[in-house]
Amino acid sequence: MNEREQAMSAQVLEFLAHAQALETESGERYRELSETLEIHNNPEAAALFQKLAHYGESRAEEVVQQTGGMALPELPPWECQWLSAEGPHRCMEEAHYLMTPYQALRLVLRNESCSCNLYRRSLRDAVDLGVKKIASEMIREKEKHLEWLYSCIEREAETHHPPQEDLDPPNAPE
Amino acid sequence: MSTAQDRKNLKPKDYKSEIKPIWCPGCGHFSVLSAITKALAHLGLAKEQVALISGIGCSSRIPAYVDTYGFHGVHGRALAVASGLKAARPDLTVLTAGGDGDGFSIGGNHFLHACRRNMDLTYIAMDNEVYGMTKGQASPTTAPDWSHSKLTPHGTGIRRFQPAAIALASGASFIARGFSGDPSGLARLVVEAIQHPGFSFVHVLSPCPTFRPEQRAWKQQVHPCDLETTDNPIDAAHAIQSDDGRSLGIFYIESLPVWRSEKAAQRSLSRIEQEFLV
């Protein structure tokens, strides 16, 4: 490896570290939502988020595999810009315990498109060819996923009724 | 037992316990939980060396969800429990968390005195400007014209409690504000707060979509605070007094002697008992 290649691979590693943080965050958030929706007796939305959590987690795994055994740089959470205001955690606040799978999918769609846009930005801004290569692979993968989401949304839209208002009063557990 | 090496490899999710939150989906408290676990992982703290103390409220349920030592006490007394723990066990990293009702209404006095005392503690106030757990009453931070609680049908008509201003006036040495909608930024504040030697106060805007659905708009309202972090209390007072309550960042860091238990030349108990001899 010459010097240039080494520098390049540092940038690739940094890109991968960001991607890994992003996908891990998504996966964890989906899992958290899945668990809380389960507790709130919404098995349909819970099942969907569980599936998506798997997806996020395996994406994160795949990212790590691309390093070919090299350690990713330690990235404090706040240095991963992708996790800031526009990151995948946003879906949490939009969640509601009565949300339908359709609503859940729309929320995920927003989130995943946002991830995809972040990869696209890297593709656009990167000078490093390695980064460009990996980013375009990731975009391809993301686009496939988005397509799948679109199709799910279409399917769900047919039978979708927005949730009815909760007529029951809230509880005060403490 | 975990080695230092293991610890370094702990991920945020390793700091989550197996107990699932009862919080409403969409509750800001989830992100505070996530920020805390990120901060602990970043600092690589051994789980057993951390204790998270709380009072009562939705927010105060958090210790059970973090896989460190935890204590879920009574309403309003979290900082007192934490202060006792830290004084007796200075080797531990002691975090305190809870809601605006817990911390600023019933717990207001301990907040004042914890700020003054400057023990090496971190206090994370999860502020949703409402009592979530008891179904939506006004808290000290609620705007005076919020009239959705049956207990104050015309609004409280009372000025809001300003956590940062009170912290400063009480003598806190680290004051910051974060937003649950930005858990990574919040994680950074928590890391800095833990690293700060002395009492660190992190005021977190953490929406309650159930009783304050309009708080979803906080996302649009928050903004970085425009001042540089200062160690001048007069500048900080200026910044905080003129602040809109939605600015994020670290307002104030001061380097102050940290409270510590005084030690004298050691004597044995039987030596002490000699004093009673006539």
Next chain:
Amino acid sequence: MSTAQDRKNLKPKDYKSEIKPIWCPGCGHFSVLSAITKALAHLGLAKEQVALISGIGCSSRIPAYVDTYGFHGVHGRALAVASGLKAARPDLTVLTAGGDGDGFSIGGNHFLHACRRNMDLTYIAMDNEVYGMTKGQASPTTAPDWSHSKLTPHGTGIRRFQPAAIALASGASFIARGFSGDPSGLARLVVEAIQHPGFSFVHVLSPCPTFRPEQRAWKQQVHPCDLETTDNPIDAAHAIQSDDGRSLGIFYIESLPVWRSEKAAQRSLSRIEQEFLV
């Protein structure tokens, strides 16, 4: 029953009761008593329309020495009692008085919330920077290096509680500082405080010659505050934060809506009961 004319002729000593203070000779609290009676006489308030509420401490003994309605409650709760009284009886002039321990240590939370609530109350804090009644322990306003209490033999090591700064940060609408060594000046502050519509806080430096003989030097240390009274909280914050704690005068007056009990269209109880009918 006294007529308005009688009242006009009441002298300060007419507002003193027949009970003799238990205070130590030289105690600053005597002058506070005198300032209060002067203020009442000046305002010509009917004795029976005034209530003076306190907690526990040497200072808190004051209601028995004033010939108005009085209530000597428990430690730290004077402002809560006064708030309930004022809310239920807005026709009365309600004064609250007590010590630094009573008001800022155990009573700190009520102080915060009384400042916010802005009821038309006057609170006179008789600050001697010590617990007189229990024989000389450090209070929140005691300097950190005062080491004469056996409970804190190296000093508390803790920042002083800043009453004026806390009052301002909590939203008080009238903030002043007086000195018992200047009872006439103090009387003026008390008069203005009573006249202020809303919560008025008068911080009084009132030496305890028994446990803090060095406070005799306060006479030399006090000085008028150099700023004009302001209604701008930012200016006031500036003034108070940079203040040495010994400046006298009115720091802050703000014209704010006074708390009042909300009233709705009146209905009879039997009309209300109809709601239960199926």
Next chain:
Amino acid sequence: MNHSYFTPHENAVSITITGSGGSGAVTAGLVLLESVARAGLYGLMGRSVGPQIRGGESAAMVRFSSQPVDCPGDRFDLLVALDWRNVLRFVDEIPLDERSLIIADPAAGDAPEALTQSGAQLLTLPIKEIASGVKGGRINMVALGAVGAVCALPPDAMTESAAHTLAPKGDAVVAAATECILKGYDSVAEGRSFAAAPRPERARARWNISGNEASGLGALRGGVRFVAAYPITPATEILEWLAPRLEQLDGTLLQAEDELASVNMIIGASFGGVPALTTTSGPGLSLMMEGLGLAVASEIPAVVVNVMRGGPSTGIPTKSEQADLNIAIYGFHGDAPHLVLAPLSITDCIATTQWGVGLAERLQTVAIVLTDQSLGQARAVIDPPEMPLFTLSRQLADQPTDPYLRYRVTAEAVSPVTAPGTADGIYTGDGLEHNERGAPSSIAADHLAQLEKRQRKLEGFDYGKRWAEIEGEGDICLLTWGSSAGVVFEAANRLRAQGQTVRVLAVRLLAPLRTQILREAIGTAQRVLVVEQNHQAQFFHYLNAQQALPPSAESYARPGPLPIRPGEIVDLVQQGGDV
């Protein structure tokens, strides 16, 4: 009393509607309760919820009868499951048997075995399908219609109740609900209704009220015009009900910063001459004890309605228990005589709270009124309660002596008091021991005089018959207090139906205990059984402390969260001495 505690077991039907968040189980229960009222019957509704704030599972439990209903039954006649999710959480709370009926939608899946193994019959209805056939239709209203059919309730009663309850949601919601109810009603085949269900009667004016509302009303009837409090489950609804209504009566409700403030605020208001009250539950009561002691010592009337929940500490906030008796009676430092009262039913929350306020005012002391979650958060259909004929108010010193002796030792030991504003009645109230004038005193004679005065004014007062509810005569004496009374009265009736002679003694005035009359009321009963819902048998021990019980008396104390059921008591009595 305009209300008997008798509820014939055979003539009552118990129904539970369960479902997860958003399914509307609680709303259906509320409409059902009102329907029962419109059908001329009486009813009681409780509910149980999961630990989530929203979206958890919930169960509404309604029992109705042609007689007033003051306790849950032993078993449920009907369970309607809007879905099966997490219904198992309620298994302990919903005893079923082979005479029970389960209504469910096959589309929701199979009923869990934990329920079916009771032998209950299953009636399947296409609830969801029916609901989706109605624009804006909801399964809870369909289920409600089916309940009506099974219980032979008039459809009008249900649709009118739904219209009333749902009116704020708009006409479309009401129309959809009406249609769902009727369709649900029709979906039940004829001949599937309960044979023994209470028959609808000609409708009479009834009230639909919760125990917490009833306590609020009692406060207003007693003259309370100032309330300061801090929210806490399960007491908050008292405040929610009072806040707007106090305004209409020129009164004030103040949300305090904590319980230390609220108790001291009511002391301030009451010192000002305005009858004042606060409400709380166990943890809050603990924080109030110092303030209450001040009220006792300074002789300021003050009332606390303490809605008990599972303890100790934070305990089980949403469940009922009668475990705050000890702190209410004994939780003061020093000798601090005061009043403790406990309503015996939801209806009784009105009169007993009113009485508590009146006594506190009359005797210038503290009254702690002990209700609990099972009364406070339940609703009942009751006869409109009359205003009881007592007038208890503060004795004012309009013409004070000179000097005015605030704490004068009088014949009846109550010292007439002034309120601020009275020209010749100036005094300083004090929690320090004082002489008659109110000046601090540590002289033994003053201390003794004031201790005795504070005790004597309570001991010597004539409380009349209201101190307890006594029913029947016999060898068996069932003693109880507070919310357990309903269960004990029903158990006694069943025992009587079996030929036993039973006396019930349900104590309302717990302190000062009317020991002598109580002993007489127990008389020579062969068997005395003390029933209460806590772990340490607090009432039993208290009665012993007062030497009110014969040595052979037995205790039946059982903690929450499950309610005590009448059958438990019947079984106990039948088992003989082996409690």
Next chain:
Amino acid sequence: MNHSYFTPHENAVSITITGSGGSGAVTAGLVLLESVARAGLYGLMGRSVGPQIRGGESAAMVRFSSQPVDCPGDRFDLLVALDWRNVLRFVDEIPLDERSLIIADPAAGDAPEALTQSGAQLLTLPIKEIASGVKGGRINMVALGAVGAVCALPPDAMTESAAHTLAPKGDAVVAAATECILKGYDSVAEGRSFAAAPRPERARARWNISGNEASGLGALRGGVRFVAAYPITPATEILEWLAPRLEQLDGTLLQAEDELASVNMIIGASFGGVPALTTTSGPGLSLMMEGLGLAVASEIPAVVVNVMRGGPSTGIPTKSEQADLNIAIYGFHGDAPHLVLAPLSITDCIATTQWGVGLAERLQTVAIVLTDQSLGQARAVIDPPEMPLFTLSRQLADQPTDPYLRYRVTAEAVSPVTAPGTADGIYTGDGLEHNERGAPSSIAADHLAQLEKRQRKLEGFDYGKRWAEIEGEGDICLLTWGSSAGVVFEAANRLRAQGQTVRVLAVRLLAPLRTQILREAIGTAQRVLVVEQNHQAQFFHYLNAQQALPPSAESYARPGPLPIRPGEIVDLVQQGGDV
């Protein structure tokens, strides 16, 4: 026990020195007490003060004997008045009779009639004149010398004690005091000394200790290394003694902002594995109850030493009363079993506080130790107490199960606990009801299991003989607790001397009450008399609540501020059944 409660009445001398502010009565008393010790005798010193913070009148009361002294006598043998100002305030507290002697300076004016009408003899001495004859001389030391002469105490003992006590004031003061003492001694004519005064003995090692210091020492012996507290009379001296000494033992004392903070701070420290304690008096205890309930529910060891004073509310802060028994036993919301202990004497404050700490640690619960002003603020000369032979400490889960079950229901119902820092023992302590793992639970079975566990660990523990002090056999059984024990033991001795057979039962472990053993200890006594210092007979009622007393048991309860004197009990018993 290395210390008998027997104090022969005849062999004890009671002396009071009174004077107004600045006269040095209390200092004279302190020196007198130490002199007594140096003379090889035992002694007890109490004091009484006016309401002023400084400069009020005060009285030092010293009783000494050749046997340990645990209570005041019936009367005073000697009153020394440094002046007559305000001495009347003490009239009730200083019973004199014709056998008493009053020493006074004619220059101070005539003795008030209220004193002389007792028939006491008057011995006039030119105290002031003697003092002014010494450079820097003070009347209190002259008076002290006179006391020594009357009581036949060796002058050396007095001058050495004065030198020791006054050493911090410098040599000149010591020299003047020495001279005054000797001159005062000489001023009493020979033959004026008491015939029956206890004879000085060969000096042995003795301790001079106050009850509050003793409680502090007990805490340290028990292993307490963290204290948080808020000052309050009469408990503050415990903190004053502990603060510097905890530092020397690597411990910490924190002055908290209030009692809510202090109790929660000790919970925090104890959660951290450090044995922790707080101290307070009635008003503070009221504020701590919520926190103590949390400690009970979350099973965190926590100890409160509550130094009782006159109640209710602010009451009489400087005087003693045993009126916080109710709140200590019953003052919790919910069912909250815990420990209540009461030392029986100043000496016993050491062992009982130590035992309380040990039991709280061993049983993971709350221990409330009830001392009072009469013990706490009095000083005694005692035999150096040995360290009692018990080792009670927290059972640590060094090898926690996986998952670690913090609240495991074990055979003895105590669940081994971890402290933060233990790698595999992570848990969350909780005051919400929980399951064995510590997770919140509202399931009936979990609630019952935890309620029973918390009760059983206390009930089932073997407390050994320390639960009470039992002395004598007989038809008369005197039952008492805490500080009243000293009086009762002395009364019993006098009764025995009169030929009665008396058993004394002084209870140290009040909760859980060892009911069965207590009943056995009462046995078949014909007459049972329960003695305590409060108004409502709290202990008597508590014993009845536990069904520990025969129906014929009688109560002798009398409030403060005056101490109960042995003669009162003797008279009562002699009067027969008319208590």
